[in-house]
Amino acid sequence: MSEPSHLAALTGVSKRFHRGPETVHALRSVSFAVDAGELVGVVGPSGSGKTTLINMLCGWEHPDEGEVSWMGTSPDMARLGWDQIAVVPQRLGLLDELSLADNIGLPLMLAGQKSRRRAGRVREVIELLELGSLADRRPRQVSFGEQQRTALARALVTAPRLVIADEPTGHQDKTREATIFGAFRAAVSSGAACLVATHSQRAIAQLDRMVEMEDGEIVGERR
Ligand SMILES: Nc1ncnc2c1ncn2[C@@H]1O[C@H](COP(=O)(O)OP(=O)(O)OP(=O)(O)O)[C@@H](O)[C@H]1O
Ligand SMILES: [Mg+2]
Structure with a gap:
């Protein structure tokens, strides 16, 4: 019997930049x-390859x-939707012409969901x-930490099978970091997988599994 496929996998992947x-x-x-039902972290020093690994998994590189x-x-073949x-990219990619609520609802709008149903899920x-109190503001009218949480809300709004987030708590205080990991944990409990690149020791304590990177290599894995 063949093994069930992973949600996402890299096999022997090398990447060089010139x-x-x-x-x-x-x-x-x-x-x-990465498999369904796990919260996995990628940790390692700056420049160790975390974002490159994530960009590979997203199909962006x-x-x-x-x-x-x-x-x-x-x-390329899978053409999977949101x-x-x-993905929550390290550089967020919010649209400044739209309110936070409209940024968050964008994947549902692009999927053709009707506005009333969309509004309920966005809320x-x-x-x-x-x-809550910021929904009508534009990204440039809120803090970077609030923009980060908006990008995460946009990723979670469709209840995806796999959430990939690159340093999603870099600008959060302790309480908000717990909020974010609570949201990941809720997604994982309902069967999704979350993959998170992080430097945060508090975040590491929340993980089911951790992959350690150094100089482009996986040098350790812990559960
Ligand atoms: N487009 C590029 N052109 C050249 N070098 C690149 C490019 N993208 C990444 N690199 C280099 O590849 C290495 C890995 O970078 P990467 O962004 O994956 O690190 P990282 O672990 O995400 O770091 P950080 O914690 O600072 O976000 C670094 O040495 C970086 O300078
Ligand atoms: Mg990075």
């Missing part, structure tokens, strides 16, 4: 998988060697991430 005469080995033959798969197929895989994730 900067003038210099070659940066951002990933060196990395193999790694292509490996020089190795393979990326989503639910057993290649990202309801399958949702739920706004409450979950404690953005």
Whole structure:
């Protein structure tokens, strides 16, 4: 019997970047998988390859060697929507022309969901991430930490099977960090997987599994 496919996996993935005469080995033959129902962290020093690993898993970068798969197929073939895989990039990518609520509702709007139903779900994730009083503001009118929580709300709004977040608590206080990890835990309890790059010791304590990176390699894994 064949093994069930992972939600997302990298197999022997290497990635090099060229900067003038210099070659940066951002990933060196990395193999790694995420399964349903787990909260996984990627930790490691700045420049160790966490964002590159995440960009590979999202299908935003292509490996020089190795393979990326989503639910057993290649990202190009899979063409999965936001309801399958949702990402919180390190640079957030909020649209400044839209209010926080409209940014959060965008994946549902693009999926064709009717406005009344959409508004109900948007309200739920706004409450979950404690953005209630800010919903009508534009991203530039709120703090960076609030923008981060907005980007996370936008990722969670579709209840995706896999949530990938790059340093989602970098600008949060202790209480808000707990709020964010509470939201990840709720998603995991309902069967999703969450993959989070983080530097935070408090966040590490919340993980089911942790992958440690150094200089483009996975150097340790702990449960
Ligand atoms: N587009 C690029 N061109 C050249 N070098 C790059 C590029 N993207 C990343 N790198 C390099 O690849 C290495 C890994 O970078 P990456 O962004 O994955 O690190 P990181 O672990 O996410 O760091 P941080 O904790 O600071 O976010 C670094 O040395 C970085 O300078
Ligand atoms: Mg990074």
